[in-house]
Amino acid sequence: xxxxxxxxxxxxxxxxxxxxxxxxxxxxxxxxxxxxxxxxxxxxxxxxxxxxxxxxxxxxxxxxxxxxxxxxxxxxxxxxxxxxxxxxxxxxxxxxxxxxxxxxxxxxxxxxxxxxxxxxxxxxxxxxxxxxxxxxxxxxxxxxxxxxxxxxxxxxxxxxxxxxxxxxxxxxxxxxxxxxxxxxxxxxxxxxxxxxxxxxxxxxxxxxxxxxxxxxxxxxxxxxxxxxxxxxxxxxxxxxxxxxxxxxxxxxxxxxxxxxxxxxxxxxxxxxxxxxxxxxxxxxxxxxxxxx
Amino acid sequence: xxxxxxxxxxxxxxxxxxxxxxxxxxxxxxxxxxxxxxxxxxxxxxxxxxxxxxxxxxxxxxxxxxxxxxxxxxxxxxxxxxxxxxxxxxxxxxxxxxxxxxxxxxxxxxxxxxxxxxxxxxxxxxxxxxxxxxxxxxxxxxxxxxxxxxxxxxxxxxxxxxxxxxxxxxxxxxxxxxxxxxxxxxxxxxxxxxxxxxxxxxxxxxxxxxxxxxxxxxxxxxxxxxxxxxxxxxxxxxxxxxxxxxxxxxxxxxxxxxxxxxxxxxxxxxxxxxxxxxxxxxxxxxxxxxxxxxxxxxxxxxxxxxxxxxxxxxxxxxxxxxxxxxxxxxxxxxxxxxxxxxxxxxxxxxxxxxxxxxxxxxxxxxxxxxxxxxxxxx
Amino acid sequence: xxxxxxxxxxxxxxxxxxxxxxxxxxxxxxxxxxxxxxxxxxxxxxxxxxxxxxxxxxxxxxxxxxxxxxxxxxxxxxxxxxxxxxxxxxxxxxxxxxxxxxxxxxxxxxxxxxxxxxxxxxxxxxxxxxxxxxxxxxxxxxxxxxxxxxxxxxxxxxxxxxxxxxxxxxxxxxxxxxxxxxxxxxxxxxxxxxxxxxxxxxxxxxxxxxxxxxxxxxxxxxxxxxxxxxxxxxxxxxxxxxxxxxxxxxxx
Numbered sequence: 001x002x003x004x005x006x007x008x009x010x011x012x013x014x015x016x017x018x019x020x021x022x023x024x025x026x027x028x029x030x031x032x033x034x035x036x037x038x039x040x041x042x043x044x045x046x047x048x049x050x051x052x053x054x055x056x057x058x059x060x061x062x063x064x065x066x067x068x069x070x071x072x073x074x075x076x077x078x079x080x081x082x083x084x085x086x087x088x089x090x091x092x093x094x095x096x097x098x099x100x101x102x103x104x105x106x107x108x109x110x111x112x113x114x115x116x117x118x119x120x121x122x123x124x125x126x127x128x129x130x131x132x133x134x135x136x137x138x139x140x141x142x143x144x145x146x147x148x149x150x151x152x153x154x155x156x157x158x159x160x161x162x163x164x165x166x167x168x169x170x171x172x173x174x175x176x177x178x179x180x181x182x183x184x185x186x187x188x189x190x191x192x193x194x195x196x197x198x199x200x201x202x203x204x205x206x207x208x209x210x211x212x213x214x215x216x217x218x219x220x221x222x223x224x225x226x227x228x229x230x231x232x233x234x235x236x237x238x239x240x241x242x243x244x245x246x247x248x249x250x251x252x253x254x255x256x257x258x259x260x261x262x263x264x265x266x267x268x269x270x271x272x273x274x275x276x277x278x279x280x281x282x283x284x285x286x287x288x289x290x291x292x
Numbered sequence: 293x294x295x296x297x298x299x300x301x302x303x304x305x306x307x308x309x310x311x312x313x314x315x316x317x318x319x320x321x322x323x324x325x326x327x328x329x330x331x332x333x334x335x336x337x338x339x340x341x342x343x344x345x346x347x348x349x350x351x352x353x354x355x356x357x358x359x360x361x362x363x364x365x366x367x368x369x370x371x372x373x374x375x376x377x378x379x380x381x382x383x384x385x386x387x388x389x390x391x392x393x394x395x396x397x398x399x400x401x402x403x404x405x406x407x408x409x410x411x412x413x414x415x416x417x418x419x420x421x422x423x424x425x426x427x428x429x430x431x432x433x434x435x436x437x438x439x440x441x442x443x444x445x446x447x448x449x450x451x452x453x454x455x456x457x458x459x460x461x462x463x464x465x466x467x468x469x470x471x472x473x474x475x476x477x478x479x480x481x482x483x484x485x486x487x488x489x490x491x492x493x494x495x496x497x498x499x500x501x502x503x504x505x506x507x508x509x510x511x512x513x514x515x516x517x518x519x520x521x522x523x524x525x526x527x528x529x530x531x532x533x534x535x536x537x538x539x540x541x542x543x544x545x546x547x548x549x550x551x552x553x554x555x556x557x558x559x560x561x562x563x564x565x566x567x568x569x570x571x572x573x574x575x576x577x578x579x580x581x582x583x584x585x586x587x588x589x590x591x592x593x594x595x596x597x598x599x600x601x602x603x604x605x606x607x608x609x610x611x612x613x614x615x616x617x618x619x620x621x622x623x624x625x626x627x628x629x630x631x632x633x634x635x636x637x638x639x640x641x642x643x644x645x646x647x648x649x650x651x652x653x654x655x656x657x658x659x660x661x662x663x664x665x666x667x668x669x670x
Numbered sequence: 671x672x673x674x675x676x677x678x679x680x681x682x683x684x685x686x687x688x689x690x691x692x693x694x695x696x697x698x699x700x701x702x703x704x705x706x707x708x709x710x711x712x713x714x715x716x717x718x719x720x721x722x723x724x725x726x727x728x729x730x731x732x733x734x735x736x737x738x739x740x741x742x743x744x745x746x747x748x749x750x751x752x753x754x755x756x757x758x759x760x761x762x763x764x765x766x767x768x769x770x771x772x773x774x775x776x777x778x779x780x781x782x783x784x785x786x787x788x789x790x791x792x793x794x795x796x797x798x799x800x801x802x803x804x805x806x807x808x809x810x811x812x813x814x815x816x817x818x819x820x821x822x823x824x825x826x827x828x829x830x831x832x833x834x835x836x837x838x839x840x841x842x843x844x845x846x847x848x849x850x851x852x853x854x855x856x857x858x859x860x861x862x863x864x865x866x867x868x869x870x871x872x873x874x875x876x877x878x879x880x881x882x883x884x885x886x887x888x889x890x891x892x893x894x895x896x897x898x899x900x901x902x903x904x905x906x907x908x909x910x911x912x913x914x915x916x917x918x919x920x921x922x
Contacts, residue, residue, distance in 0.1 A: 091312075125627060559766075
């Protein structure tokens with residue numbers, strides 16, 4: 001059979017073009033990420049100093065610092081994790097250790113997926129309807145934390161489930177063989193092995209929650225507060241919301257630009273810390289578990 | 293030992309309760325969203341406590357919100373256009389005394405607090421105003437929730453705006469994401485892949501408000517100067533920002549799908565003399581087609597639900613029909629922008645919850661679609 | 671009889687692992703050679719030398735000579751590798767049709783190699799499906815997905831797919847190990863038919879199969895070629911103790 005020789009050249013050329021293109025696009029996407037990070041770091045780093053991080057905003061939020069927004073975000077992260085972490089981990093344990101394969105388990109997993117796919121603004125609406133109005137918490141750290149906690153719930157459930165799934169069954173069987181009950185086995189054998197991966201999920205959830213804006217718009221976030229919140233029933237400022245308001249509203253958008261760059265810088269640093277911490281944790285414990 | 297026998301069942305039921313938590317939350321979301329959203333339908337578009345009145349002799353018996361607004365904007369000035377007699381419309385917003393006002397003007401239409409009339413009227417009668425229905429909500433082409441005397445709450449410009457921004461975002465993101473996922477799954481060697489993948493996943497970790505801010509200070513001016521526009525906050529700017537945000541989802545999901553192509557199938561293609569690229573194009577990508585479709589749908593879902601970035605860069609004008617180089621307004625951005633100002637429990641408040649219901653239904657459909665598409669593969 | 675394929679002192683390393691330890695072997699033209707041996711002995715790796723499939727695995731190092739018609743196929747330009755793979759067909763352990771129609775599966779090799787004449791392709795598809803004894807079973811559903819065929823039919827489709835571009839050598843990597851006895855019988859009949867036109871190397875776990883279909887047999891063990899001879903000789907009077915142990919089922 002005669003195969004056309006020209007086809008060989010066409011094949012080679014086509015491959016060279018398409019490989020080059022996909023490599024170029026991949027590096028382009030990475031370059032884009034670095035461009036975004038570099039841009040925000042370059043514009044924001046000049047603003048960062050001790051005063052910016054620890055002072056109250058002044059002069060209609062064109063001067064001063066972002067201390068109350070940092071405090072508010074810390075409260076919201078703590079509050080949401082206080083709720084989402086235990087509930088999510090237990091739900092993950094239920095899905096992986098207790099639920100029997102079948103329609104119920106499928107339904108639970110489907111609901112977790114659906115919850116993860118709900119847009120964050122819906123959480124905001126829901127949090128306002130349930131926590132702010134129905135339960136009467138008003139716009140408060142409590143309402144905001146619970147709303148963010150619900151948003152973080154599927155993240156914690158899924159990572160816990162994955163972490164537990166990766167624990168080899170022989171560990172469980174060994175414990176059962178020694179007479180350990182199911183809960184005892186989970187508590188003393190399975191959870192310690194899965195812990196690093198569960199913690200990775202926690203860290204990623206913290207990263208997500210600290211950057212969310214839409215869910216806190218109507219449940220907690222304040223445009224400006226002259227003093228720090230003193231109870232969980234107070235409103236609070238928060239970093240992402242602060243960035244939103246000083247970059248889009250107010251009469252002095254240009255004057256508050258440096259503040260906006262500084263806030264964006266802090267948010268980006270949080271993201272980087274969270275991702276690096278998660279990666280380190282995964283690597284560090286990943287090796288340690290193997291060594292044991 | 294005895295204590296444990298006592299506490300273990302408690303713990304285990306607690307675990308079980310938590311296991312159902314996500315289902316419970318989804319249920320609660322549905323209940324609270326739809327409770328507010330559904331009460332929107334069937335209400336009158338006219339502000340509560342007020343009624344529209346016409347002269348008792350006027351043959352026109354009912355008006356729609358759109359007609360009222362046209363009268364108010366003086367686009368309609370004659371009753372003939374509304375199916376009545378050929379006489380000019382005298383529109384009065386809050387006349388001093390409705391009865392005496394109406395008496396002298398047979399062509400009058402007035403907006404008046406219903407409580408002040410006490411039902412004893414000689415010459416004025418209240419006109420029936422069409423209630424808000426699901427059909428009207430979906431088909432009305434104007435969104436003026438605060439316009440008086442009658443609010444226009446048509447979801448059409450918002451829905452089309454959302455879809456325009458999201459689909460165009462995917463049109464940008466899908467080819468780029470697919471190329472990157474092919475590179476990661478099939479071309480790059482392990483060492484490079486191990487570096488690139490976490491970097492690309494980092495894109496997913498950046499908060500949407502930071503993307504919005506970046507879009508505002510970089511993409512928006514860029515779009516404005518490139519296309520020589522009066523404002524840079526446009527659907528296009530939104531699409532570009534949302535495309536960047538959708539990239540990590542598309543890349544991760546389609547890379548996973550490409551990786552499921554059996555090695556033997558790729559080897560069979562190479563063994564027949566196909567080049568590596570031919571193998572990718574003719575075997576690997578078709579095999580992973582359903583996963584890539586799922587990636588695209590997921591990406592659209594993310595873009596449709598994205599709030600802050602859309603709010604900050606799309607310009608937020610409910611123009612009909614929406615176009616790429618004009619400001620548009622998306623559903624989530626509308627909720628975010630207006631809920632803070634809508635009086636609690638009022639018509640506008642309920643309308644925003646109805647928007648939330650619509651958004652929830654759209655994302656639910658998208659989730660189910662993704663599940664259907666990925667289940668087909670197994 | 672001329673030697674179609676020959677290896678001279680071939681060593682292959684996967685990273686640290688020494689998979690082939692100096693294999694020298696000549697395979698005659700128009701014959702069926704069976705490679706036998708326990709799992710992990712290197713027989714599949716050896717088979718994959720001849721269409722350079724091992725190249726795809728990272729950290730692979732190959733020394734020695736692999737000759738086809740006297741030419742070292744590891745010295746050819748990288749652009750000629752596609753050409754080499756066109757002349758060496760391969761059938762895999764599990765049936766692995768492409769996610770395409772039956773027709774397009776067989777036509778695949780023609781199309782990727784630049785043949786666009788549709789009537790020629792149609793003829794070639796029919797011819798090879800007949801050769802693979804599959805034509806009668808599939809002629810009415812050529813447009814249907816290849817996944818709708820049974821496992822045995824899929825494997826014969828894969829053989830037809832390999833035959834369509836008219837290779838001179840066919841490599842078979844345990845082609846019947848995933849099939850039921852009836853399908854296996856059909857594949858073996860097919861191999862018998864094909865050997866007039868092709869040089870066939872078949873890797874198999876199944877001793878009876880090697881005895882039934884092959885003219886020559888090579889026994890591999892721990893990366894070494896222990897013995898190579900006429901099949902009859904290997905199965906009745908092997909010269910090495912290891913071969914005898916393996917054939918009589920004392921290990922492996």
